[in-house]
Amino acid sequence: MSSVFCHVMMALFTVISIPLIIPFFQVLFSRTPTQTLMPDSKWDLIGWLEYYFVGILETHGTDRAILMVCGAIVVTFLLKNLFRYLAMYFMVPVRSNVVMDLRSKLYNHYLHQDYLDNQHKRGDLITRITSDVQEVEWSILRFIETIFKSPVVIIGSIFLMISINAQLTIFVFVLMLFTGVVIGTLSKTLKKQSLELQEQLSGMTSTVDESIEGALIIDIFQVRPFWKKRFEKLNNAYGYLLNKVSWRQDLSSPLSEFLGVSVVVVLLWYGSKLVLAGELLPETFFAFIFAFYNVIEPSKSFSSAFYNVKKGAAALERIDNVLIENGMLIEGNDAGRQLTFNKKIEFKKVSFSYDKEDVLSELNLTINAGERIAIVGPSGAGKSTITKLLLNKISAQSGQVLIDDIDINEISKKSWYKQIGMVTQKAFFYHDTVRNNVTLGREGISDERIWTALEQSHSAQFVRQMRDGLDTIIGDRGEQVSGGEQQRLTIARALLQDPSILIFDEPTSALDAESEEVVSQAIGAAFRNRTVIVIAHRISTIKQMDRILVLKDGQIMESGRHEELIENKGIYADYVALQSLS
16 A cells, blocks of 8 residues: 555656646746636636746745746655655565465465376476566566556646647547557567467476486487487577567567657647647646656556566466366365374275276275285276375265275364375485485474484484485485485385374385395384385285285275285286296
C-alpha cells in the first residue's frame, strides 16, 4: 500500500507541475492576467490559477511573483521525484518477495515430485526455477509498477487537457487510438516466440547438464564432435530466436516514440492554427503540449511493458505447467493418525497401472513385523511400484495398503517415515561433509550416534582413515568415495534413527563382487530386530531372507525360502540358474 500511495502522490505532483508554467509564460510574453474574480466552476483550473496569480502580482509585484512561481515549480518537481523514489523503494521488496515465493514453491514442488525426471529433464527444471522466474520479475512485476503509476498521470493530464480545450483533446486522442492499434498488432506473436525461446534455453541447459555428467564417457568414446555439434545446433537456434524476439521487443520503444512525435507534430500544426485564430492563448497551448507529453510518456511505458509482459507470460506459463503437474503422486497426510508399527503390513487386492498398462493386479501380500522378505522379478513386474505404494508416494487405484489394519492414507506421513530407513540403488550424495551426508540435515544427532550407525554399516573404518574424518568433504555426488563405500554410507544414513522398517531397493546391483560382499555383510548386520524388505536381482543379497516373493505381471507367482524355491524348480530356480551361469 505504501508503494501505491507514493505512486499516486508522484502522479499528483506530476499533474500539478503542468499548469505552473502558464504564469511564467504570461509574464514572459507580457500577457499579465486580469482575472480578479473567482471562477464560476471549481473545475476551471486555468481560471483558478490566473485568479491566484493576479493576487500574488498585486501583493508582491512581478519580480517576486515570478520567483515564487519558479520556487513552486522546483518544490513540485522535488516532491514528485521524492515520491517516485519512495514508490520504487517500497516496490523492491514486493518484487523480491514474489520472486522468492515463486522459487520456493517450485523448489518445494521439486522436493515432493520424486519421479519428475520421467516428465522433465533436470536442465529444464533448473531453467524454470532460474531463468523463467527471473523473466517474470523483469516483465510482469515491472508492469505492476506501471499500472500503479501511469493511470493517475494519464487521467490527470487528460483532465487538464480537456479543461484547456476539449476540441483539441479529442483530435489528439483520435490520433493516439490509431497508434495504439499499430502497436497492438505488432505484439501479437511475441508471447509465442518467447515461449519457444524459453523452451530452447531449457534444451540447451539440459544438454550442458548431460555433457558435464558424461564428460569422461564422451571423451573415452571420442564423441566430442557430436556433442559439440549438438550444442551448437541448439545454441544457434536459441540465438536466432533470441534475435527475433529482441528485434520485436526493441521495436516497441522507437516505434512508440516515432508515432508519438508524429502525433505531436500534427498537434503543433493544429494547435498553432487555433492560436493564430485567437481561439487559444499561446501560454495555454504550451501547457497543453506539456500535459500531452505527460500522457505520451506513460503510454510509451505501457507499450514497452506490454511487450515485456508477453515474454513474462510465456515464462509464467512454463512455471505453472510444472506447479500443476500432480499426476499420480501424492504428498501424504501429515495431519493424519500417529502410528507406531508393531503388527503387519498388508496389501489387499491392490491394483495399479501406468498409462492404462497394468503393473499390479489385485495383489495380496502380508508382511509381519520382524519378517525379512525379498521381492525378485523381471523389470516391469511391479517391484518398485510396491515400494512407492508402501511409501505413500502413489495411491492404489483399487484395493488398500494397510499398516496395522489402518489405511496408509489415514496415517501421518511424518510419523510413518520416522519408522522407515531406505537404501536406494543410486546413492544420493551432495558436496558436503560425511557427517552432513549421513544426517541429511536431521537435527539433534550426536557424533556418537553417527559413529554407531557407521559401525553397524561397516563404514567406520574407512571414514576414520579419511583426512578429516566426519568433516571430510566427499565431493559432488560423492565422487571422492567408491561405489561400495557410498552404499555403506547410505546404510548408515538409514540406520541413524534406528528405524523399525528397512527398505533396500537394488542396493548391490551396481557394485563389483568384492564391494557387493562387503555391502551384503553391512546389509546383513542391519537386518537384526527389524522388518526388512529387499528388492534385488542379486541372489547373494537375498539367500538369508525369511521369505522370497517372485513377482511377475503384477502377481506373486512363487513364495518361500531360498532352498524351498530351488527345490520347486520353478521361476526362481531358473532365475538362480541363469545368474549362476552368468
